[in-house]
Amino acid sequence: MSHLINFLEHYSQMQRLQGKAQEYRCQLQREERRRKKQLRSLREAYKQRMKDKMSLIESLETVICEQQSVLERLQKGVVCIAHPISPLPSVGVHKLVESISVLQLERAHLQEEVGELKQDIEQKEKEQQQVSNTLQQQIEELKGKIQEREEELALLRAEMGVTDSEKQIQNLSVENESLKQSLSMTHGLLEKLAAVNTQPSAQLVKENDDLRTKVHHLETSLQEKVEQLVYAKSHMDNMQWRKEEETRQLEEKVESLKLSLQDEKKRPPDVQYVTQTVEVESPSLLHSLEKAEERNQTLLDQVSSHSEKCQRLEEQLQRSDDLTSTLQIKITSYESQIGKLKDELMQEIHQLEAQKDEAIKEASECSEQHMDQLRQQLLGMQSRLASLQPVLKNMKTNYNSLRSQVKNFAQFYEASIKEARRQICDAVTDVSEANKDLLQKYQREMQLRKRYHNQLVELKGNIRVLCRVRLHVDTGEEEGSGASAIITDVNDDTKLSVLYKGKDRNFELDKVFLPQTTQEEVFQEIEPVVMSCINGFNVCIFAYGQTGSGKTYTMEGTTENPGINHQALQVLYQEMEARKGLWTYSVSLSMVEIYNEVIRDLLSKDPQEKLDIKLNPDGSGQLHVPGLTNKEVKSFRHIKKLLSLGKRNRATFCTNMNERSSRSHALLTITITGQELSSGTATTGKLNLVDLAGSERVWKSGAEGERLKEAQNINKSLLALGEVIQALRAKQGHVPFRNSKLTYLLQDSLGKGNKTVMMVQVSPLESNIGETVCSLNFAQRVCKVELGPAARKIDVGRSEI
């Protein structure tokens, strides 16, 4: 047992260790996920910034293109200026040259900055490389440690053999493997990070180079344009000088001509000749003068057009200057933007580097922490394993001893089982014997009960005559004659007296029910007789009395106050249910009506069919009614359904035949067949519940025809019944069963050894006194013949039937 407890303790320890390992694994996975997320966000931010930079560079490129086109346009303008002879404004060209030199200076600055950036990036790359190298080294160290631990675990596993501990070790190995994977993943992520950091720097450098080449191209083209402009300017200066020279020569010529003309005019007559000569010569001179003037005019026009042209060119140059200055401003703003961007880029690079350093630091710290944890776990595991080893040895020895015990246990078990079986068999035989004994006792008790019950019933009388005084029902018909004519004795429930024709008539019967007696109280009195049916007795219960005396009420009752029929069936079913397991029962039911000595089946599909009583063809001497429906009853509910069907069928006759129910007998027969399971004893009992026709003496009041026939038949059958009961009570050898259909039909139930209850119903009304006395006389006549130990003193009344 102690081994088992030890084993369980170790097992629980193992479980705990497994749980912890699982916990660590989860922690590691969480950390890994966190780091991945961090790196992902960093990468996203970096990408976004790079995108911004690229868009800025693109915008810069477009600006440079624009500048190029402007320069091309300028170039074209300079070419146009080279051809006409006009003075050229040198200010714009100078400005352009100056801006180009500024640009060159800027370019030199940018080149320097790019060079510095390159150096920075290289420096950063080197640092990054160093960090990744150190991380790589750490990873290698971790790998080595993991390898060592694996080897240790393998050794431990080899020592421990195939137990639950091995599962634990396997779990730890799996955990180590996952740790390794996470480390390699971290390594990969770091590499990716490094790659991400280097990539944009190279791109930037490349773009800077491109920009630089573009600027160089622009500068060369500008240089060429400047040279062209200088050449054009010198050409124009030349042209202007020549023009001025020609103009000066012509003016000098005109001046000399004017002077010579004035000299000629001042000379005497020969001067006339000279004048004439001059006059002769002067037209030619005038003509040449005119020509010279004309030429002078054209030259002046040319000069003015050239000066206009020069004006325009100057304007153009002014515009170009403006354009160049705006471009210069733009370039400066772009340069400032580039500077800002460069700063931002540098800041971002610094931030990224700081983040990267932080991430690396965190990763390394985390790895170190994990390593520490793992180391601690390993130490814990080692110590636990060390403590487990002796326990394991103990367990092994325990296990071996248990195994040997188990081997012996089979024999011990078999012996104990045999012993237990023997004991159980003994106990079972004892119990079955006791059971048998009990069963015998029970059967004896049951027989005794039956006997005592029978004795009790016999003591009360096998044929009992009871009287029920109907409750005074205050109906209109009976008004004025409502006084009770019956006097009951509260102290003696067997006596009642009636004041009839001035005389007191005293009657003594088996029991008298007072008007206020309830349906339940009535049934309680006859319950033992009813119950004897279940024990194989035939029982007949008759309700006798004049019309309206309460026969149907006593037998059928109402829904609120069920009568004998309903209560009898209920208790019978209850008893059958109580005997379940000891007895099995089958119940069948038939309902007939006897009217004018004709039997009709109330449960038949054709209730009008007349039935007859015949001897059973099986030779048993028993009577039977061919064609009579004898319904097998499944439950109490089924019985109720059948009763209402019979009632309905009878009601149909009533409507057809004018209150026939009062003048016909209704017979309900329940047959109960039972079998005792232990002994196989079978019993069959019948309960006949009869609501007799009204006993009033209508035939005496001069009734005729059908009514007379009815009355005669009723009287005949009731008389026959009285005679049969009398004969039975008197235990006569011959019982006149065949005198009526009713007694003939009930022959087997009225015979010797069976039980009969005659419930004589009387009306309490003064107006019914004659019939009441008549019914009581009938009851008394039946009662007086009683045989038994306690002879009754009976004041015999007159029989008027």
Ligand SMILES: Nc1ncnc2c1ncn2[C@@H]1O[C@H](COP(=O)(O)OP(=O)(O)OP(=O)(O)O)[C@@H](O)[C@H]1O
């Ligand atoms: N003990 C009683 N308590 C209350 N009402 C009763 C009692 N006995 C009879 N009645 C009522 O008296 C009336 C007549 O009774 P019932 O129909 O049972 O007489 P009956 O003898 O069967 O008549 P019939 O011969 O015409 O069938 C019914 O309304 C019934 O409910």
